[in-house]
Amino acid sequence: MNILINGQSVTVSENTSLTQALSQFGARPPFAVAVNGDFVPRSQCDAKTLNEGDSIELLSPIQGG
Amino acid sequence: MDCFSVYGEQFTSRLLIGSALYPSPSVMQDSIVASQAEIVTVSLRRQQSAAAGDDFWQLIKNTGLKVLPNTAGCHSVKEAVTLAQMCREVFATDWIKLELIGDEYNLQPDPIALLEATKILLADGFKVLPYCTDDLVLCQRLADLGCEVLMPWGAPIGTGKGLLNPYNLKMIRERLPNHTLIVDAGLGLPSHACQALELGYDAVLLNSAIAGAGCPVTMSKAFKSAVEAGRYSYVAKAMPEKDVASPSTPTLGMPFWHQE
Numbered sequence: 001m002n003i004l005i006n007g008q009s010v011t012v013s014e015n016t017s018l019t020q021a022l023s024q025f026g027a028r029p030p031f032a033v034a035v036n037g038d039f040v041p042r043s044q045c046d047a048k049t050l051n052e053g054d055s056i057e058l059l060s061p062i063q064g065g
Numbered sequence: 066m067d068c069f070s071v072y073g074e075q076f077t078s079r080l081l082i083g084s085a086l087y088p089s090p091s092v093m094q095d096s097i098v099a100s101q102a103e104i105v106t107v108s109l110r111r112q113q114s115a116a117a118g119d120d121f122w123q124l125i126k127n128t129g130l131k132v133l134p135n136t137a138g139c140h141s142v143k144e145a146v147t148l149a150q151m152c153r154e155v156f157a158t159d160w161i162k163l164e165l166i167g168d169e170y171n172l173q174p175d176p177i178a179l180l181e182a183t184k185i186l187l188a189d190g191f192k193v194l195p196y197c198t199d200d201l202v203l204c205q206r207l208a209d210l211g212c213e214v215l216m217p218w219g220a221p222i223g224t225g226k227g228l229l230n231p232y233n234l235k236m237i238r239e240r241l242p243n244h245t246l247i248v249d250a251g252l253g254l255p256s257h258a259c260q261a262l263e264l265g266y267d268a269v270l271l272n273s274a275i276a277g278a279g280c281p282v283t284m285s286k287a288f289k290s291a292v293e294a295g296r297y298s299y300v301a302k303a304m305p306e307k308d309v310a311s312p313s314t315p316t317l318g319m320p321f322w323h324q325e
Contacts, residue, residue, distance in 0.1 A: 037143060042154060060109065061121060061155060063108065
């Protein structure tokens with residue numbers, strides 16, 4: 001199935017967990033994630049199963065004012 | 066020690082500094098050190114393939130300063146709340162500089178959405194530092210919700226115009242004497258920062274004025290001195306302003322005195 005990570009289309013297997021998808025994408029800590037606009041705490045990423053078309057935001061520290 | 070409080074934590078430096086827009090990471094680091102700030106602002110964005118973000122975060126961690134994450138760029142309550150939650154996990158702090166933009170042209174905060182998001186975040190355990198306009202009633206409503214710190218703008222972000230409405234800022238200070246007030250955004254010159262402190266503001270938060278200067282490190286020192294001068298001035302209490310001149314040198318014993 002296809003999902004989006006930071007706007008990029010990514011193909012993953014059915015029943016892929018959020019942790020597995022992030023690993024496949026090459027996510028590097030530190031980061032936080034949201035699925036379809038909802039924050040998913042790190043502690044829940046293993047249990048979070050993805051669905052076709054899910055949109056994941058993978059965010060990391062950057063400069064801010 | 067002359068300190069101010071941010072949700073119970075005491076700070077002596079009255080200059081909060083941003084980490085963006087510097088010409089290089091080393092200039093950013095040197096400017097932050099020169100400012101002697103104790104609080105630095107940061108943000109979150111989509112992870113890029115290169116490791117530049119990792120380097121930035123390591124530099125900030127090396128400063129040992131208190132980190133204040135922001136929700137810059139958010140236009141809805143939902144976006145701001147989600148980004149705040151993500152910041153809390155990554156930066157391991159419940160502080161959040163809540164930015165909720167209402168107008169794309171001048172980046173003016175949306176006061177209605179700001180109140181709604183503040184209420185949600187305070188209920189979720191956040192210590193909210195709302196970036197708001199210099200509207201007294203809005204500041205009072207934010208205080209009523211439980212904000213201990215308020216951050217009205219001096220002018221729109223990045224304009225460098227200084228305090229556009231000193232009367233409004235003064236009125237907020239007078240009406241909320243027990244809240245920590247920080248002028249956030251719009252400053253361009255150290256004299257602007259000095260003026261904010263002279264009005265009784267506890268601190269200023271700025272970024273572009275230092276990062277966009279010809280020599281950011283030197284400008285950082287200038288702002289450090291300016292906030293100290295402004296604070297001393299406020300504590301010392303200025304002389305009353307008068308419309309009529311009065312001589313400072315004694316007139317008694319003046320030679321060549323014209324009696325006629």
